[in-house]
Amino acid sequence: MKKILLCCNAGMSTSLLVQKMQKEAASRGLDVEIEARPLNEAMDHLDDANIILLGPQIGYTKDDFTAAVAGKDIPVEVIPMADYGRMNAAKIIDTAIEKIG
Template sequence: MKKIMLCCNAGMSTSLLVQKMQNDAKTRGLDVEIEARPLNEAMDKIGEADVVLLGPQIGYTKGDFEKATDKPVEVIPMIDYGRMNATGINDFACKLMEE
């Protein structure tokens, strides 16, 4: 099972998105675990993730995350984040884990 970590300032704005992504993953039979972490906890847990997705509002931290892990780190596309496009973001994360 692959683990997707979403990260935002406080973990609140991504919690609803995580629920939608979990429902989408279950419906589609994706073998992933998805969690949201606030910025101040994410670095401590980064080793547990197979991919780290950052909320657009903290995209400026991407370089710091990339230095802390050899796993993929990307900013969630603003349009998908704003529309809570769980399917699109799951696809984005799965593609990153394949590379």
């Protein structure tokens, strides 16, 4: 099972996105776990993730997250504002699966 970790400021809008992503993943039969964490908790959960997706509002932290997972083969991506705003779960999952490999 692959684990996708979404991080944002407080976890409110991202929790709605996670629900949409979970439905999308289930409809495709994907073996993924999708979890949202607020920024102040996310660093404690990085080792469990196969990919870290950052909400666009915290995109400025990408370098910090990349440094925190250096050498662990865990990609860190910022969700594009358009996909995040539209809650485009299908496209965000496609990107995550492509980056995980």
